[in-house]
Amino acid sequence: MYKAFLIKYAEIGIKGKNRYLFENALRDQIKNALKNLGDFVVTKEQGRVYIECPDGYDYEETVEALQRVFGIAQICPVVIIDTIEWKPLTKAVGDYVDARYEDKNFTFKMEAKRGDKNYPMTSPEICIEMGAYLLKRFPEMKVDVHNPSVRIMVEVRNKSYVYSEVIPGPGGMPVGTNGKALLLLSGGIDSPVAGYMISKRGVTIDAVYFHAPPYTSERAKQKVVDLARLVSKYTGPIKLHIVNFTEIQLNIYEKCPHEELTIIMRRYMMKIAEQIAEETGCLGLITGESIGQVASQTLHSLAATNEVCHLPVYRPLIAFDKQDIVNIAEKINTYETSILPFEDCCTIFVAKHPVTKPSLKVIHHSEKSLEDSIDDMVKTALDTREIIVVD
Ligand code: ATP
Ligand code: MG
Numbered sequence: 001m002y003k004a005f006l007i008k009y010a011e012i013g014i015k016g017k018n019r020y021l022f023e024n025a026l027r028d029q030i031k032n033a034l035k036n037l038g039d040f041v042v043t044k045e046q047g048r049v050y051i052e053c054p055d056g057y058d059y060e061e062t063v064e065a066l067q068r069v070f071g072i073a074q075i076c077p078v079v080i081i082d083t084i085e086w087k088p089l090t091k092a093v094g095d096y097v098d099a100r101y102e103d104k105n106f107t108f109k110m111e112a113k114r115g116d117k118n119y120p121m122t123s124p125e126i127c128i129e130m131g132a133y134l135l136k137r138f139p140e141m142k143v144d145v146h147n148p149s150v151r152i153m154v155e156v157r158n159k160s161y162v163y164s165e166v167i168p169g170p171g172g173m174p175v176g177t178n179g180k181a182l183l184l185l186s187g188g189i190d191s192p193v194a195g196y197m198i199s200k201r202g203v204t205i206d207a208v209y210f211h212a213p214p215y216t217s218e219r220a221k222q223k224v225v226d227l228a229r230l231v232s233k234y235t236g237p238i239k240l241h242i243v244n245f246t247e248i249q250l251n252i253y254e255k256c257p258h259e260e261l262t263i264i265m266r267r268y269m270m271k272i273a274e275q276i277a278e279e280t281g282c283l284g285l286i287t288g289e290s291i292g293q294v295a296s297q298t299l300h301s302l303a304a305t306n307e308v309c310h311l312p313v314y315r316p317l318i319a320f321d322k323q324d325i326v327n328i329a330e331k332i333n334t335y336e337t338s339i340l341p342f343e344d345c346c347t348i349f350v351a352k353h354p355v356t357k358p359s360l361k362v363i364h365h366s367e368k369s370l371e372d373s374i375d376d377m378v379k380t381a382l383d384t385r386e387i388i389v390v391d
Helices: 016-034 059-066 086-100 123-137 190-199 218-235 246-255 258-280 299-306 322-331 360-368 371-383
Strands: 004-009 041-045 048-052 072-081 107-114 150-156 160-163 180-184 204-211 238-244 386-390
Touching (some): 004 160, 059 072, 086 150, 107 123, 180 258, 190 322, 204 218, 238 371, 246 371, 258 299
Antiparallel strands (some): 004 048, 072 160
């Protein structure tokens, strides 16, 4: 029945002179989301985006893909009517209503737009006449102009268009309108959600994963690649940097007090991530940290981790309860993958009693013992990193 979609956007409508940048980004993201589903034609039009669908396209699949494109507020499936002649047009709109609403016992309001101001009827006249036609054909229907349960929109241009259904989009801003940031992506529940949330504000995402072979397996790494792929359904392609962290981790394990291991390790992760970010034009780091979740996420520990960073660190989950994070993970379909039981590079070397109130003075002192070798190790880790583009 539906041959097109009308896409309405939210906040991006209010961006003044930069509006075209937002509209272009939205159009490009929609094209990217639909590229494997057929030859859709995506065009910008005053304040909205219009998608014409190829023959035989899959409606459900298309709506699902559009519901993952940030910046979309509403998705309206559109029926195209090949005439603007009044009589056949009213009949076609009636047929649409008949097919779409089995039960006609609802209130409605007609809305109309003309593309050509020379059309023999004005928009209010179209509404009145079309409304009268529908009331006559379907006596159960009732008009309610203030609080209708269905708004029936008719647009007359070189063809006619009718739509009445509104499917909610994800909201947010189109990816590509707000710079790029580097997500520290582990195999856990939190970091994929953090990446999703920041990306929803229009930020392009790259990612970095630290692994420690042979202490962490190929399957643990594959799990992170899989998570990146799931997140990329929302964010678009993600460049994933995979850094071998084994040597650094063993070195810390050997030379530093075990209860400080996690904190020192996390400081080195941040340092390395920051170097990758600077090399690749990322304007900030993103983590899945949340206050109090584990010993390394107390305010003291977060301060100790944060001390090494110069770039801003975005922590969208900082005040979220675990269950709220899980709910989002389920919604975006990363949860099932996140809970697969593969070892994480942080958990393997974890101390029985990690510090929860690390003192910076003590940490600095412990890190002194790494001085001779750590810079070379960091350089090697950066130089030998593997890069996978996940799409
Ligand atoms: P997650 O569910 O995201 O793994 P977590 O509760 O396990 O979080 P931590 O292990 O303390 O928390 O990690 C905190 C954050 O540090 C993660 O959300 C992630 O952003 C980053 N991080 C931790 N381990 C790694 C890793 N191996 N590679 C990349 N980033 C990591
Ligand atoms: Mg983790």
